[in-house]
Amino acid sequence: MPIRFLIISFLFINASVSQDSMLTAKDVVDIAVKENLDIQIAQSDVEIARISNNWGNAGMFPTIAAQATNTEAVSNLNQKLNNGNSIQRNNVSNNSLNANLTLSWRIYNGMRIRSTKERFEIIEKMGNIAFKQQVDQVIFDVLSVYYNLVRLNKQVNSTIAIIDFSRERVKIAETRFNVGSGTKTDMLQAKIDLNTQEVNLQNIYRQISVTKASLNNLLKRKPSEPIQAKEEQFRIPNIELEEIFKKIDEQNFQMLMAHQTKLNLANDRKIIYSQKLPTLTLNSSAFLNRTISSAGLFLTNQTYGPNVGLTIGVPIFQSNINKTQLRVNTVQQKQQTLEIESLRARIQRDIYIAFQEYQNAIQAAKVEESNVKLAEENNKISTERFRKLQSNSIELRQAQLSLNEAQDRYINAQYRAHIAATSILFTIGEISNF
Numbered sequence: 001m002p003i004r005f006l007i008i009s010f011l012f013i014n015a016s017v018s019q020d021s022m023l024t025a026k027d028v029v030d031i032a033v034k035e036n037l038d039i040q041i042a043q044s045d046v047e048i049a050r051i052s053n054n055w056g057n058a059g060m061f062p063t064i065a066a067q068a069t070n071t072e073a074v075s076n077l078n079q080k081l082n083n084g085n086s087i088q089r090n091n092v093s094n095n096s097l098n099a100n101l102t103l104s105w106r107i108y109n110g111m112r113i114r115s116t117k118e119r120f121e122i123i124e125k126m127g128n129i130a131f132k133q134q135v136d137q138v139i140f141d142v143l144s145v146y147y148n149l150v151r152l153n154k155q156v157n158s159t160i161a162i163i164d165f166s167r168e169r170v171k172i173a174e175t176r177f178n179v180g181s182g183t184k185t186d187m188l189q190a191k192i193d194l195n196t197q198e199v200n201l202q203n204i205y206r207q208i209s210v211t212k213a214s215l216n217n218l219l220k221r222k223p224s225e226p227i228q229a230k231e232e233q234f235r236i237p238n239i240e241l242e243e244i245f246k247k248i249d250e251q252n253f254q255m256l257m258a259h260q261t262k263l264n265l266a267n268d269r270k271i272i273y274s275q276k277l278p279t280l281t282l283n284s285s286a287f288l289n290r291t292i293s294s295a296g297l298f299l300t301n302q303t304y305g306p307n308v309g310l311t312i313g314v315p316i317f318q319s320n321i322n323k324t325q326l327r328v329n330t331v332q333q334k335q336q337t338l339e340i341e342s343l344r345a346r347i348q349r350d351i352y353i354a355f356q357e358y359q360n361a362i363q364a365a366k367v368e369e370s371n372v373k374l375a376e377e378n379n380k381i382s383t384e385r386f387r388k389l390q391s392n393s394i395e396l397r398q399a400q401l402s403l404n405e406a407q408d409r410y411i412n413a414q415y416r417a418h419i420a421a422t423s424i425l426f427t428i429g430e431i432s433n434f
Contacts, residue, residue: 021227022230023227023228023229023230024230025143025147025235027230028142028143028146028215028218028219029139029142031219032138032141032142032218032219032220033135033139035219035220036138036218036220037220038134038137039131039135039138042127042130042134042135043131045127045130045131046124046127046128046130046131049120049124049126049127050127052120052123053120053121053124055113055117057120058113058114058116058120059106059109059112059116060113060117061105062103062104062105062282063105064101064102065101065102066099066101067099067102068097068098068099069097069099070096070097070098071094071095071096071097072095073093073094073095073096074091074092074093074094075092075094076091076092077089077090092293093293094291094292094293095290095291095292096290096291097288097289097290098287098288098289099288100285100286100287100288101286101287102283102284103282103283103284104281104283105281105282105283106280106281106282107280107281107282108278108279109277109279109280110274110275110276110278110279111270111274112270112271112274112275115270115271115274118267118270119264119267119268122260122264122267123264125260126257126260126261129253129257129260130257133253133257135432136253136426136429136432137426138218139432140422140423140426141218142215142218142219143422143431144419144422145211145215146215146229147231147234147415147418147419147422148415149208149212149215150229150231150232150233150234150415151234151411151414151415152207152208152211153208153229154411155204155407156204156208158404158407158411159200159404160201162400162403162404162407163194163197163198163201165379165383165400165403166190166193166197169190169194169383169386169397170187170190170191170194172190172383172386172387173393174187181389182393186393190393193397193400197404212227215227234414234417235418236362236414236418237421239355239358239424241351241352241355244351244355244424245348245351247428247429248347248348249344251428251430252347252427252428253429254343254347255340255344255347258340258343259340262336262337265329265332265333265336268329269326269330272322272325272326272329273322276322277315278312278313278314279311279312279313280310280311280312280313281311281312281313282308282309282310282311283308283310283311284307284308284309285306286304286305286306286307287303287306287307288302288303289302289303289304290302290303350427351424351427351428354420354424355420355424357416357420358417358421358424360416361413361416361417361420362413364413364416365410365413365414365417368409368413369410371409372403372406372407372410374406375399375402376403378402378403379399379400379403382395382398382400383396383399
């Protein structure tokens with residue numbers, strides 16, 4: 001009786017939950033993407049890369065600096081001139097003003113500025129890829145938990161149906177026992193099986209509570225927050241293996257990052273090579289130097305004006321540092337090419353395995369769907385035969401177990417197909433369209 005009361009209470013609570021807690025798969029994805037902290041961190045990295053990606057940060061523009069110094073001094077003066085005169089005075093005031101404005105502009109440095117700018121472009125692209133990958137990871141995690149909740153809900157419905165069949169069996173067994181046409185063992189076994197199914201239902205409800213807590217955690221909500229899966233069926237898309245393979249290099253985030261890493265290595269080579277080339281720098285300044293003294297040979301001394309010049313730097317010998325760096329870079333590029341090939345092979349393997357699981361689960365679901373229909377018919381026939389004293393409890397019990405197992409296998413096969421399809425779409429970067 002307590003278990004039945006628990007079931008009724010649970011159903012009543014579910015029915016009274018506010019409409020806001022009924023969420024579709026799209027709803028939970030939207031909430032998770034909006035609230036997930038890892039996505040927000042990745043988005044900040046993208047913003048940092050975007051801000052850093054400019055020509056000024058790459059060193060294209062000149063640097064301009066201004067400086068001014070004003071000094072006041074009081075000193076004792078003692079000067080002897082070459083004409084024999086001398087000047088001696090105490091507490092002589094002196095003022096010295098120095099100001100300058102300088103400009104330095106590296107006009108040519110072996111295309112290093114352009115290469116540096118290209119590096120910033122690559123870093124920004126890698127940030128965008130990492131951001132999209134994080135978003136897809138969150139979507140995959142949320143959908144996996146959400147459709148596990150759908151699976152458990154379907155198991156609740158099938159188990160409740162089995163419990164109804166078990167109750168009918170108990171009634172028949174009790175009636176047969178009371179009229180003397182049945183054994184007590186049949187009645188007791190029927191009650192045991194009914195209790196077992198009710199315990200199974202209670203265990204499913206416990207799994208649902210745990211799954212809801214996990215889903216709420218992904219949505220950044222309280223574990224006890226009411227939530228219900230509005231979806232009642234699995235969405236299993238049609239997948240063509242060859243079409244999926246064609247999208248690996250262009251859409252898989254790991255492959256995209258690997259290709260960007262290779263481009264970055266090629267760009268590093270340009271930067272290393274630029275260090276071997278001459279540099280040309282434009283230097284210019286405007287200055288003002290003025291000294292004022294109340295005594296001495298010069299009472300006022302002032303110079304001012306602009307100047308401009310070119311500086312050429314030619315690297316002559318750098319202890320083969322550049323040559324060594326270029327050789328290392330060559331090896332790194334070859335290594336990255338091998339990494340890309342190895343990564344492509346691993347991704348193809350993972351997709352192939354997931355596709356085999358996908359196909360197997362779809363085929364199993366078709367078979368189990370047929371088995372469920374057969375088991376339902378068999379259960380009806382066995383129930384009627386048992387009611388009319390044409391069979392024993394063993395036959396009816398086996399029919400009910402077969403129905404229960406067929407329903408579980410059918411639900412799990414659908415769930416397996418869904419998860420396999422989701423994994424494939426996640427691998428090729430299309431889960432956000434799912």
